[in-house]
Amino acid sequence: MSATVVQTGLLTARSLRRLSRQPAYLAFTLVQPLIWLLLFGELFRRVSALPGFGTGDYLGYLTPGVIVMTAMSTAGWSGTAIVEDLDRGVMDRTLTTPVRPIALTGASLIHQGVVTVVQSLILLGVGLAAGARYPAGVPGVLALLACTVLLGWAFAALSDALAVTVQQQAALIAVSQFLTLPLTFLSSIMIAPELLPGWVATAARYNPVDWAARAARESLTAAPDWTAVLGRAGLLAALAAVTAGLTVTAYRSHRR
């Protein structure tokens, strides 16, 4: 057990050190969400005036959604680091040590969690500067971070499992492209759930991105419905556990 914890710490330290030496990578992942936030926030400002939207602060509505979306799309590329290690001999080298697949999986997810928190805080700050308000304060922000990190984990573990199994960057690109945009639009990220067309609303109900977006938005309201937030967070945690299990299994069978 303790060996697994030590290994996880070592591998996490390695990937965070890499990140600190290539900080431009993090900045790069923020370009797109900033465009969404500042451009769409402005373009669709008056959407919130539609009857039934529920809030007059569209930027305040949009910001948690963009944060969730950013976490998902960044996490989708998590496997890139694995493909790089596989292409070089780094993965082989690592797998000839007594390292546990759980440690490899855990280190990647902790790294992803750190990235998600940093990204989310920056986007919350930008939203705030542009005029969004988060009445729930610190507890609300913490709840938003938790939900966002859980969603990031679900997608990062899926990306990692694919990377270990398929071992090709192209597969990750395909998955990111196939998943990210449809899941974004089949959700309430841009438009209040009450205003979604019927079939989209139905699809959104089974869309983890929508679970996270709703939970994140709810967390920031003046009087959050914590039961609803916890319920969705629970679903996200279950999903993350399943995809993390896939990654561990993928590493196990890779050694055969």
Add this chain to the structure above:
Amino acid sequence: MPDTPAVEAVDLVKTFGKGARAVHALRGISFQVPAATVFGLLGPNGAGKSTTVRILATLSAPGSGSAAVAGLDVRRSPDAVRRTIGYVSQRPGFDPVATGRENLVLQGRLHGLPAAECRRRAGELLARLDLLAAADRLCRTWSGGMQRKLDVAMGLVHRPRVLFLDEPTTGLDPQARRELWDAITRLSRHDGVSVLLTTHYLDEADQLADRLLIVDDGRVVAQGTPDELKAALGDDTVRVEFADRHQAGAARAAIGALPGVGTALADDLTVTARVADGVGALPGVLDAVARTGGRATSVAVARPSLDDVYLHHAGRRFAQAGAAPAGSTGAGREQVPA
């Protein structure tokens, strides 16, 4: 257990893919690596060398057959095997965005060594490989030769009992190759580690390996020490050159009549004689030439080369085998463009 072989492989079979497209990487390979020796696995690209090493290093499971490293079964106790081995793959195994020291310490830590021990050992290996000056620079800024030395050091940081080196010098310039050979020899002697090395360079096998296993197309075609393998081919060659073809003809007859000379052939200006012991026969050959009144312009004694050994056992020249189309050999990540 000093008598336990470093490696024991019994009838290893590995097939990639199924049906008509199946690639038979290993068709039943058996061998033993005695402890504390350097053992060479020699063969052209796609012969099955890397597949064998990957099975021994617990990165891949054999389709059938069994293998043990330091007496530990690779399938039943992979973690125990991992604690015993160092592995240097043909692709670089270090993190380019980390320093040499960081790479070494991480590798040691993953093998379970305490942090202080890893730092001490990293410093020691860096010093012994002349890498101290670059130790704290990111590895992507290092030269190819330095990077390869680091790869070898990473395989040794935790003092393994058995070290696997898969094509250690591929892609290096001649000087870097010599330096790495030197490093491998020194480090393996100093640490008393058993080395299993794969190579498709005949000179590398000749230089480094105490014993050799020649593999081709997933099968063992010969094994022994380099000298045994060459001696098994029999005769040395004595080659005498003349300035004049009549002198060569006369010398051929005289040399051919000497006791102990198998055949003597004259080819224009050159007489080639096959003898059991080339150096021993040399004085007699020179005497015979002198008696015919001829004057030799050069004399050479050649032992059979590993290339001759390979030709003899695999039925083709080594260089030709290596140049075989990649599609007909090996599988998956084993192939690395030369």
